[in-house]
Amino acid sequence: MVDNKKIILEVNNLSKFFPVKRSVIDMITKKPVLNVKAVDNVSFKVYQGENLGLVGESGCGKSTLARTIIRLYEPTAGTITFKNKDFTTLEANELRKSRTDIQMIFQDPYSSLNPRMSVYETLAEAIKYHKICEKDKIPSKVNELMDVVGIPRYAANRFPGEFSGGQRQRIGIARALAVEPEIILADEPVSALDVSIQAQIINLINELSEKLGLTVLFIAHDLGVIRYITDRVIVMYLGKIVEIGNTKDLFTHPKHPYSTILTNAAPELDPRLRSKEILIEGEIPSPINVPTGCRFHPRCPIAFERCKIEEPILTEYENDRMVACHKPY
Amino acid sequence: MKKILEINGLVTSFILKDETIQAVQDVSFYVNQGETFGLVGESGCGKSATCRSVLRLIRDPGKILNGEIIYKGIDLLKLTDEEMVNYRGSEIAMIFQEPMTALNPVLTIRKQIYEALKRQKLSKNDMEIKAINLLKKVGISSPEQRLDNYPHQFSGGMRQRAMIAISLASEPALLVADEPTTALDVTIQDQIIKLINNLKIEMGMSIILVTHDLGVVAQMCDRVAVMYAGKIMESADTLTLFSTPRHPYTIGLMNSIPHTDKEHGKLIPIEGNPPNLSNPPIGCPFEPRCRYSEEICKTKEAELIEIGEGHKSRCHFIDKLIDVKGIIEK
Incomplete structure (x- = not known):
């Protein structure tokens, strides 16, 4: 807090x-x-x-x-x-x-990552563009980001299509963190x-916000x-x-x-608490x-x-x- | 209680060029008259895939390879395509998750309800009265005017209501609902859950409800089966499942649902991802993600055995789970 x-x-x-x-008619009739x-x-x-x-x-x-x-x-x-x-x-x-x-994480990890860029390229691009670190330090920075979000380093050259939804969202998070936002x-x-994957990502976002402030x-x-x-x-x-x-x-x-x-x-998660009354x-x-x-x-x-x-x-x-x-x- | 539907050993696969996806592997369950399963x-x-198999709506490259689907004493899998038409829509109706893709966008709601009423050979006047009553029943206001609307003129919640009205037109004995509230906002979901619950009682229907949401299960189902990797892992009456889950996957699911604040219930996710169904593990499909697994789980899959009255679980180590508490107390 x-x-x-x-x-x-x-x-x-x-x-x-x-x-x-x-429509044109709307304009003519000055609606x-x-x-x-x-x-x-x-x-x-x-x-x-x-x-x-x-x-x-x-x-x-x-x-x-x-x-x-x-x-x-x-x-x-x-x-x-x-x-x-x-x-x-x-x-x-x-x-x-x-x-x-300020960086954004999107809902759909399928459409927010470039399908033709590997994980490494996706993360390195952001770091390079915003000049976050020296050029020769980029590989180690990418590795660090992958560790933080829990994507194994050997997967650096894979493309978004090769990952599951939860892993893609991890990449999306790494991509947002790459430029060290506040x-x-x-x-x-x-x-x-x-749900089982959702819980992983919720815990990840929670940990990151605490660890990185x-x-x-x-x-x-x-x-x-x-x-x-x-x-x-x-x-x-x-x-x-x-x-x-x-x-x-x-x-x-x-x-x-x-x-x-x-x-x-x-x-309600309790089957005994069923009501017939419509809330709204x-x-x-x-x-x-x-x-x-x-x-x-x-x-x-x-x-x-x-x-x-x-x-x-x-x-x-x-x-x-x-x-x-x-x-x- | 009378069984309206009994499925025995259902196997449904999708046969692709270089792999076969075993979507449903030896699934058996039954649905009692008047209950929601x-x-x-x-x-x-x-x-x-299981609920589509019931209606034989599996399309190429999918195939039902084995099993029985016994509806009121008749094995639906033995019927010819022509005979199946007499069941589909009239005896067993289905509602889908996304009403916009299930409704025909170029036909008015009137035409779509009339189509469902066709078999009843009513006069035009009676058809109109019946259609208006159906829309009224599902809670669409001023149904007389709404009848001549197209689906795009309806909001998401109203489309789902219209789809329910169409599925009810033939007064089906069994309704198969595939994620009926998933695409809706919570307040509209609440309305639709209560609507289906009330219609079930009013019309004496049986329902098969497919959902990923345990909250929806708690609010609608009498009995429930938890599926993982094409198999039933656990089945029980809803109260038993929620209070004394006896399969590591069910327990994992319950621990993954955020339902209170951090201090009161820490989320414990299930690590890893579900297995690839074109090449399922030899042993228990949940083994790679299971916190209770031992050597035997890697090589030998447990049978789905009865562990209590109407309570079945597929796990070698049910003894280990004896003290596990569910999401509610009994």
Whole structure:
């Protein structure tokens, strides 16, 4: 856990909208441009050395948020500050240098590695490009990385296709670590893996973050994984943060009705605890026409008049908890 | 209890040019009338190949090489292709993991339900009433309008509901569900689990549920078989399996699931990877990853033997596991 809370990354009022494609007829009839509000006015802080979870269902904007933070997407509005440096306004060549600060691990180790590059080439390329060490030290650096993630050294000349899913994810992790980043953004790093392999990778990420003092932003839809691996957690719904808190507190006493439902929705592992009651009706509305007021109100079990009109603000409560709800539990 | 389906010694292989993948190796189990039987395991363990074999949906280069699949006293493997048509879809229906690939994208939901109703020779009016009732039953709101939608106009959860409606159209006695909730978000998964559970009781169906998720097993299954490398490793009623697992693989699976915080339950992964099924080990297929293995496991595979009432395990060293606690207490 974090003792001296040093902010390493700060996201302020960040938004990312994607315009909806318009037909010629739409343009002639001057229909207004519609936007998918994937991330809408989101602010939070990341502390040095913590494991911060980002959780929500598909379409809540968690992946877009991660990709906007490392500027794979250009933000529509807002700022991202990394160690007092404004990440949002960096020019291309400065941005390239700053890529060594934040690295990403992707969900699908099959599509995120170049199939025509061996493990050695994949890792050496990153080291060379970012000039991490002297040229003659590259082989030993690659070996070191392979040891760290548990890929045997004799496999250095093999290609991604020759590895299993779990091993590929290890290579993906080594690739991210190659440039010695301070922050790792892990976007659903274990959801494509079988449980027995998933547990190996979760433990690996856990060990690495402790050993190397990494800050990890861990994105997942699996609440079991989030509960296990993170110190703090952010819950998102339809492009907005609904709750932030210490993982333990949030899972035992969720304050936002959506967090409550989400933490209860994962199927209970005890066959005696079966209920017939459906937790929540309906599905996530379209992010193009977001509901007025609180975005969760059409599905919320405790919504009242005010929720339909007025959007709740993310407000601070005790124990570093923040909740965006007019009537938190 | 009456058995609706009994599988004996099923062997299904995929015969490729230079190798044969033994996907299902001598699998036997039965499903009682009105119960949900789970087949659980990780990718490549043969759970999907087993349930597709039941419907004889194994395509080239796959072949069912041996065994019996006895449905209501008739061996489905002995039927001609024409005779099998009378069972597939009407007596035994199937729902798939990815509704977008299972539904026909160029036909409206109406047409797809009508197709499933064709055998019942109803009048047009009756068909429409029945189709609307089916959509209502699976929880699709304003079914009258939704009937003329195409699958792409439905969300993921609604497509899965539509697929369930189509599979129920013929009132099957046995429903084979292959990872029905895996592609869905947790809140939608919760809705679909409860929907299938309720429909089972309402319609008196039996279900074979294929899943990799032990949580889904706990919420849906009466009895369950754990598969690994094409074989059943352990089978029991769900409560027994979760409270007193008696196979190292089942125990390993349970220790791999993150379900609480770090301090309360450290994850203990199963090291290594599953074996290659074109060249399976001679002994126990789990031996290379097993923490209890001894010399004998490398050369001789254990039989699947009864170790308690309705509880079977395939392990030489069940004695070593006697004190192992499951994921819940009985």
